[in-house]
Amino acid sequence: MNKIQFNSRQISLLSALCRHSDEYITLNLLAAECQTSKSSIKNHLNSLQDFLDSNKIHLIAKPGKGYMLSHEDALFLNEIIEAGRNDEYDQLYRVNKLILLLSYTNSYVSLSRLEDALYISRSQLYADLKILKTRIHKYSLTVKNKYGYGIKIDGSEINKRLCIIKENLYGHQVEQEINFFNNDIISSTSEIIMDVLAHNDYEISDLILQNLVVHVLIALNRMYANHYIEPEGIQDVFQNKNLFAHEILIAESIYRKLCRKYNIQINENEIYFLAINLKGKKNYHSANVISKEMDTFVTR
Structure with a gap:
């Protein structure tokens, strides 16, 4: 495998494509998950093309459907991402995952469980939680500690959803039977x-x-x-x-x-x-209403 040091956008893009490895993912959804513009996504895909070709990874583009990565060994795709990660992106990824883990439970989560989920040490977990607290503070959310039980994110459901939207976490998979963002x-x-x-x-x-x-x-x-x-x-x-x-x-x-x-x-x-x-969002007009032919944001 040819070596490469990916930047954070490329890692985010490859990760999104791997999460949707069994289906096409649209340009709009890629842009949302990677927190960048559609034109930037196209530029990053072009910059990765030689590397993908040299490793026999096929980037399939289908009009009206989006993009899909194809390789005979699915684990190989994840190995590429892991090999190209940098420390800054690793921490961003972990903090995003921490926010989701703590947002999808009402109970306290032990620090040891979080360490196991993220494969990190206690000192690294403390560093990640410090960043997490700063990010969620603007949504009136706090981290609540209970001795012997662990931690949880405390705040209203409305503010938790606002955090998920504003931090662009809604495209990330959570551990449940249905992925509502496929x-x-x-x-x-x-x-x-x-x-x-x-x-x-x-x-x-x-x-x-x-x-x-x-x-x-x-x-x-x-x-x-x-x-x-x-x-x-x-x-x-x-x-x-x-x-x-x-x-x-x-x-x-x-x-x-x-x-x-x-x-x-x-x-x-x-x-x-x-x-x-x-x-x-109310906007009524007597003559014109939306039509079924309007393109959805997943195909535009």
Whole structure:
């Protein structure tokens, strides 16, 4: 295997492609997972082409579908990434994983369990947690310690979801049966949302549709893991239900279809929270509504 020292963007790009090694991943999703622009993704793919070719790794590009890495030995792809990692990216990767691990449990997690999950020492874990605390502080989240039990991230569900969105962690896989950010689920979720919006004469731009789909997918992901919005975060709807009547109807219809599809228990708080999101994106016109032909963000 030819040696190479990857930069953090290249590592992020290769990691994303490996996570989706059994399916195509779109340019938009690659850009979101790597926290960069679509043009930068194309440039990085070009810069990696010679290296991939020399190691008999095929980068397959399919119009309307995206990209896929292909190699007869899947472990070989991961070995390449590990060989090219640098310390700075390793820490970023670990802190991202720590945030997700601690965000998807309501109980305390022992330090020894975190060390085992990340294959690091106690001193390195402390260094990573210091960075984690700084990153989550701006979302009003804190790390809570309990002697003999471990640590957990403390804060509201709304702020945890905000952190996942703003830190671009939603494309990373968590340990559960369904990955809500694979291409098939993204595409089908987009279709369901567009059908409901069109039926309710709700006009929406492409960009806002992307944001709405991400909001819904994160909500499904969190609800599937039994993390629900608390009543305290949606007081505006409780106190002004008449003002949100149309949005509540749309939100209920979206979740009724999706939660039935994925066997997820829905509650009133989640419907109201989505209604708040819809209210902020409201843009009605009598003549023009979205069409089913609108491209979803996974194929543009």
